[in-house]
Amino acid sequence: MKSKYVILASALLISVATFAQKDQIKSAEKALKSGDAQGAVTILTGAESLVANAKDTEQAQFYFVKGNAYLDLANKKIDESKNLSLAAESYKKLIEVEKASGKQKYSTDAATSITNIKGLLINSAIADTQANKHKEGAKKLYDAYELDKKDTINLYYAASTAVNSQDFDLALPMYEELKKLNYSGKGTLFLATNKASGNEDNFSSAKDRDLAIKLGTHEKPKTEAIPSKRGEIYKNLALILVQKGRTEDAKKAIADARKANPEDTSLILTEANLYLESKDFETYKKLVGEALEKDPNNADLVFNLGVISAGAKNNADAEKYYLKAIEINPNYANAYLNLAALKLEAEKPIIDEMNKLGTSAKDMKRYDVLKAQREGVFRGVIPYLKKANELDPKNEDVAKTLLGVYKALEMTAEAKALKATMN
Missing domain, CATH: 1.25.40.10 (Tetratricopeptide repeat domain)
Structure with missing residues (x-):
């Protein structure tokens, strides 16, 4: 009981x-x-x-x-x-x-x-x-992704924003999740200009956009491809892992990505950049060459070969690659800038020899030869510096270098005109 x-x-x-x-x-x-x-x-x-x-x-x-x-x-x-x-x-x-x-x-x-x-x-x-509160923004974007995991773009933006905040501990699990999902972000934008606002609107399909054009609310239709973001994702994942001393994990992550996406050339360059960071130049060149076979008209790839050649003091190859990058993309500002920097390297040995000369008749004669050679170097870089300045007018270093060249050549009118644009 x-x-x-x-x-x-x-x-x-x-x-x-x-x-x-x-x-x-x-x-x-x-x-x-x-x-x-x-x-x-x-x-x-x-x-x-x-x-x-x-x-x-x-x-x-x-x-x-x-x-x-x-x-x-x-x-x-x-x-x-x-x-x-x-x-x-x-x-x-x-x-x-x-x-x-x-x-x-x-x-x-x-x-x-x-x-x-x-x-x-x-x-x-x-x-x-x-x-500029990137960390807070990253957390909110991740919370938005957690609410709707089908909308994976919020996870991508959360990871990118976490990187902008330099909070790699926050970003790492997000990139690892993007890797697990094999996220690409590749797609198509169907755009048209709104006549009322003047803004460019994105439509969910070509059919919806074309209907808006037909109704007269929009004009200037265009279609743009959204490139794969896998290269960027794995690059950031690898760089974070390298920073944490996990280089082998970084290499494995990219190797896994390439197996899953064999046609994605951006991943080859990502792997190449990892070997560049670890100063394995031979593997870097091999991978860039592999990428060029798949995409021979990729100006970024050719430009990067120029950078690595210059780093290895192979100036002839560096010049060849920079010129090739310009041939592919005539508006490649960094290629013009690096060409100018490459050619300006010839000034240093000339200056070093000029500084060692005395005041004898023989030395003065040699001085005049060297001075003419130095002026030749300066005149040779002007076209590249002018083009770089034209393409990137906000780059103060380019403008200052060009101004210094004008002054060295006593090109007073050109120096005055350039200085006016810098103020």
Whole structure:
């Protein structure tokens, strides 16, 4: 008989707890309706330990009210990021409970709220990055991805933003997840200019864009390919791993990526850059050569071969590659700049010899020869420096170098005109 009384007592305790929880949910709803969202959260937090034993309908109601309370706080800009995440977490639990029970009462409203929260997180992240608060922005973009894992672009932006904040510990797991998903980001943009605003709008399909053109709301249609982002993703992943002293892991990550995406030439260059960072120049050149076989008109690849040749003091090859890059892309500013720098290296031995000369007739004659050679070097770089300055007018180093050359050659008019553009 005694044991029966114990069982009855336990049942009564559970019953009392359930009734208490119902009262707390009602009290929280009342507080929320009166504008006291924080009070509602406090009430529900006190009932958290009882939720597991509640009926499915009561659990769903509990998480729905809690989600609404957190969202209300976020909308009032109170710990906005934290409360948006907590609201989303509550709504997701609600949806899980109702999905398991097969009874849906709040799920539709919760799903709508989650979509709104996702938009709020993204907008808040954009505001953070514009204010140079990249770490905060990265976390919000990741939270947005967590809400809708089908929208993988938010994970990509979260990782990129984390890198901009120099928080590599935050960025690393994001890039590892992108690798696991084999994320590409490759796609197509269907664009047209909005006649009313003058802005370029993106459409979900060519059909939708063409309809807007037909209706007369848009003009100037164009289609642009969105290139694969795998090369950038694996490059950043590798560089982070290298920085952490995990070079072999970095090499393995890129090797895995290339196996999964054998036609993606950007990954070959990413692997090449890794070997460049580790100063394995022979492997670097081999990989760049492999990439050039697949994409011979890639100006970046050719330019990088010029950089590595210059680094190895092979100036003849460096000049050949820079000129080839310009042939492929006549507006390649860095190729013109590096060509000029390469040719200016010839000035140093001339200056060194001039400084060693004395005042004898023989030395003075040699001085005049060397002076003419130096002027020849300067005149030879002017076309490259002028083009680099034209293509990149904000580059102060280019302008200053060109100004120095003009002054050395006593080209007063040219120096004066250039200086006027620098002020």
